[in-house]
Amino acid sequence: MQPIDQRPTVLRMSNVNKTFNGSVVALNGMSMTVGQGDFISLLGPSGCGKSTALRLISDLMVPTSGKIDWEGGHEVGDLGVVFQEPTLMPWATVAQNVWLPYRLRGKSYASVKDEILEALKLVGLEKFQNSYPRELSGGMKMRVSIARAMVTRPRLILMDEPFAALDEITRFKLNNDLLELKAKINCTVIFVTHSVFESVFLSDRIIVMAARPGRVIQELHVDEGYPRSEEFRTSAEYAAYCRQATDALHEAMGVAA
Amino acid sequence: MSIAENAPVIDSDEVRRQRAKRMEKLGSWSLPVVVMLAALLLWDRIVVWNEIPHYILPGPGRVWDSLVNDWGILWEAGLLTGKITLMALGLAIVGGAGLAILFNQSRMVEMSFYPYAVILQVTPVVSIAPLIFIYVDSKTAGMLLCAWIVAFFPVLSSTTLGLNSVDHNLRDLYRIYGASRWQKLWMLQLPSALPYFLGGLKIAGGLSLIGAVVAELVAGTGGVGAGLAARIQEAGYQLNIARMFAALTLVAAMGVLIFAALSLVSHLLLRKWHESALSRET
Numbered sequence: 001m002q003p004i005d006q007r008p009t010v011l012r013m014s015n016v017n018k019t020f021n022g023s024v025v026a027l028n029g030m031s032m033t034v035g036q037g038d039f040i041s042l043l044g045p046s047g048c049g050k051s052t053a054l055r056l057i058s059d060l061m062v063p064t065s066g067k068i069d070w071e072g073g074h075e076v077g078d079l080g081v082v083f084q085e086p087t088l089m090p091w092a093t094v095a096q097n098v099w100l101p102y103r104l105r106g107k108s109y110a111s112v113k114d115e116i117l118e119a120l121k122l123v124g125l126e127k128f129q130n131s132y133p134r135e136l137s138g139g140m141k142m143r144v145s146i147a148r149a150m151v152t153r154p155r156l157i158l159m160d161e162p163f164a165a166l167d168e169i170t171r172f173k174l175n176n177d178l179l180e181l182k183a184k185i186n187c188t189v190i191f192v193t194h195s196v197f198e199s200v201f202l203s204d205r206i207i208v209m210a211a212r213p214g215r216v217i218q219e220l221h222v223d224e225g226y227p228r229s230e231e232f233r234t235s236a237e238y239a240a241y242c243r244q245a246t247d248a249l250h251e252a253m254g255v256a257a
Numbered sequence: 258m259s260i261a262e263n264a265p266v267i268d269s270d271e272v273r274r275q276r277a278k279r280m281e282k283l284g285s286w287s288l289p290v291v292v293m294l295a296a297l298l299l300w301d302r303i304v305v306w307n308e309i310p311h312y313i314l315p316g317p318g319r320v321w322d323s324l325v326n327d328w329g330i331l332w333e334a335g336l337l338t339g340k341i342t343l344m345a346l347g348l349a350i351v352g353g354a355g356l357a358i359l360f361n362q363s364r365m366v367e368m369s370f371y372p373y374a375v376i377l378q379v380t381p382v383v384s385i386a387p388l389i390f391i392y393v394d395s396k397t398a399g400m401l402l403c404a405w406i407v408a409f410f411p412v413l414s415s416t417t418l419g420l421n422s423v424d425h426n427l428r429d430l431y432r433i434y435g436a437s438r439w440q441k442l443w444m445l446q447l448p449s450a451l452p453y454f455l456g457g458l459k460i461a462g463g464l465s466l467i468g469a470v471v472a473e474l475v476a477g478t479g480g481v482g483a484g485l486a487a488r489i490q491e492a493g494y495q496l497n498i499a500r501m502f503a504a505l506t507l508v509a510a511m512g513v514l515i516f517a518a519l520s521l522v523s524h525l526l527l528r529k530w531h532e533s534a535l536s537r538e539t
Contacts, residue, residue, distance in 0.1 A: 058433050076435030087426040090530045091448045103444070104434045132530050 004205060004221060007035030010155055010188055010230045011057065012201040016066035018052055025213035026052040029066070032207065032216070034190065039182060039226075041165065041199035041206045042192045043245065045253055050192045054081075054158045055080020057190070070155075077105060080149030084164055086141035088133040088148075095120065095129040098148045098178055114149075119151040120144075122181055139170040146178070150187060159191045163198070175201055176230060183227035196249060200241045201233055208245070210252035217252045294488070315499040323499040331488065331500075335507050338469055338484035341397070342515070345404030345465040352405065353412025353461065354454060360413075361365065361420040361446070362438070378410040382468055386475040396476050404468030408461040415457030419450025452531050455523040460516040470508065485511075 011034040018027040027049035034040065042050040055061045057068060057078055068243050080101070089174050090096045095116055102112045106135075109116075120126045123143035133141055141162065142162060149157050163171045175198060182189065182202075199206045204221040224232060232238050303309070304316040311319055324331070355372065360367035361422045386403050393399040423446055431441050473486035483491065485504050492500040526533040 004509075058429075060429055060432060071356045076433075079433060081430060082434055083430075085426055087424065087430060089427065089445070089448065091451070100430075101434050104431070104436045104440055134530060 001089075002037070004035065004038070007037055009038050010034045011071065011074075012067075012069045013053075013057070014067045014214075015173070016053075016056060016063045016068060018049070018056060018061065019064045027056070027063075028213040028215040030214075030216055034188060036155075036188055038184050038205055039203040040191065041203040041208050042190065042209060043194065043196065043199045043249060044209030044217075045188060045194065045211050045249075047211035047214065048209035048252070050209055051160055052161050052214060054190065054192060058158055058184045059095075074155070074221065077101065077152050079156045080152065080154040080158070082145050082149045082159040082162045084121060084245045085248045086133070086138075086145040087142055088141060088179055089126075089131050093130050093132055094136070094144050095135070098151050099214070100148060101152045115151055119147040122150070122184065123147045123177065137170075138166055139174060142166065142174060143177070146181070147204075150181070153185065155188060157187050157189045159189060161192050161194070164193075164195075171227075178202060178230050196242055200238060200245055201228070206245055206248075208248040208252050218248045220248060264437045273300045277538070279475040281499065287450075300317050307414050311456055312496045312498055315502065320502040320506070323497075324503040327500055327503060331485070331504055331507055334483055334485045334488045334504065335511065337482055338466075338473065338486065338508070341400050341404060341469040341472070342466045342511070345401050345408055345468055346515075348401065348405045348460055349408035349412050349461045350458065355458070356413050356414035357450075358422060358442070360417060374410065374413060377406055382471050383475070386472055390476055400469060400472035400476060403472035404465045407468035407471075408465035410468060411460040411464065412454065413455040413457075415460075416450050419453025420446045422453065423449045433460060452533060455519075455526065459516065459523065462519045464510055466508070466512050466515060507512040 002025070013030055013032045016027060016030045019025050030049070030053060032040075042053060044050050052061070056063055057096055058081060088094075089100070089232065092100075098116045098119055099109055099112065102115070117126060117129065119128055123146055125140060125143055125147065128136065128140065133144070136144070145162070148160075163174055166174065179202060181187070189203075191199070191202060204222050204224070204226075207216055208215045208218045208220065209215060220241070224237065224241075231248070301316045301318065304314055310481055315323075324512045356370075360371060382403055385406065386399075389402055390396075390399045395403060427445060427449075428441075438445070469484070470486040473488060477487065485508050489501050489504045489508075492498070492504065524534060
């Protein structure tokens with residue numbers, strides 16, 4: 001994989017500000033360049049604007065000032081999203097849920113059946129394609145949500161604390177699976193989290209943010225290639241990176257206090 | 258010792274739980290039957306012991322006789338009332354859900370007309386009905402209009418609530434994936450609204466019967482033949498109390514039938530995915 005600063009640019013945020021009601025500053029002067037194949041974690045305490053950043057990138061909000069540019073322009077389908085909740089349609093089967101991004105672009109089920117099955121296979125749920133969401137566990141629902149986000153092979157996948165509501169065992173398992181997925185399809189991900197360990201284990205770039213006003217404090221690089229295995233979690237390097245990230249986070253919280 | 262030897266042990270708690278479950282299942286249909294039989298017996302005894310004349314209060318036996326002997330008249334009347342009720346319910350579904358979708362799609366239309374839908378709903382139909390029959394020549398159309406006025410509102414208000422109750426994240430997701438207004442309506446809002454719509458429909462079923470009965474009472478019997486409510490009124494004039502009870506029984510039975518049918522429809526549509534249709538192991 002190419003070094004971080006040599007990857008082709010996917011998206012560039014330049015000095016983006018977002019203010020609510022004219023006074024609450026949610027995001028202050030955020031600049032960030034997303035390279036192809038990056039796995040970026042936005043790490044910070046609540047109120048640091050990490051979710052706001054995702055909403056701005058996904059066009060659900062417009063910035064008060066500053067610019068967000070996609071390299072070479074962008075269209076619907078360049079983006080996949082995973083929310084904190086699985087956000088599946090309860091009346092639709094697993095396969096129908098994964099079909100959604102294609103369906104909204106007018107593609108029939110038959111024409112994208114292979115892609116859907118492939119996506120479900122990647123998250124290990126091909127046997128459950130005809131199940132309804134209520135028949136699945138929390139972790140499995142989240143896998144469906146991930147399959148839906150990546151089925152169209154978007155240029156960028158946004159994940160907003162996707163594993164925060166899961167128990168730790170399931171969370172670790174999904175962390176591993178996400179890395180495996182990352183190794184297989186080399187997707188570009190922006191991952192919002194408030195867990196230091198998760199951010200170090202998953203990402204190669206950690207952007208530490210502080211609250212009130214929400215802003216970027218520091219960027220750390222985790223120089224550990226993909227695929228990463230479970231051993232990385234117990235290695236000395238991992239511990240050192242966690243230490244570094246924790247210090248940065250403390251600094252962020254200290255500045256905010 | 259192998260596992261198989263001590264595996265199938267059912268402890269006494271489990272036995273008790275299973276027995277309680279069986280008793281509850283049995284009781285759910287047998288208890289209401291027992292209550293009905295007891296009430297009928299009491300009714301019969303009161304009539305006999307107090308020597309109440311049948312033109313004041315007939316015993317259950319006489320009501321049964323009336324039900325059997327007057328079956329031809331009552332059945333025909335029941336068909337008419339049933340027809341009006343079902344047609345009104347159909348119009349309430351189309352009108353209620355249609356208005357809800359229209360209101361949902363256009364805020365302007367909603368602001369303009371919603372207050373009048375409420376006014377139409379809160380004005381008692383009994384007081385509107387006489388006016389309707391002055392201006393509407395066709396009795397069938399008049400009765401339909403009466404029944405529709407009572408029945409459409411629950412469908413309208415619950416469907417409106419449903420259309421607005423879409424999960425926020427799903428709404429965002431549809432936006433991110435560039436869904437058109439129609440895709441959002443058809444693939445997201447309507448399925449989300451379905452459980453709410455079905456809830457409103459159950460209420461509308463009972464109300465359309467009430468509307469049909471009220472309309473008959475106001476309209477009288479001329480023209481289209483007499484429905485059950487008109488038969489009740491007519492039998493009252495003739496002091497044929499037994500037939501009044503018989504017709505009343507049919508009206509009640511019709512209401513129960515409509516409710517049961519709508520509950521079944523609701524169950525069939527929701528059983529695969531909606532929380533309300535799930536049974537949990539305890």
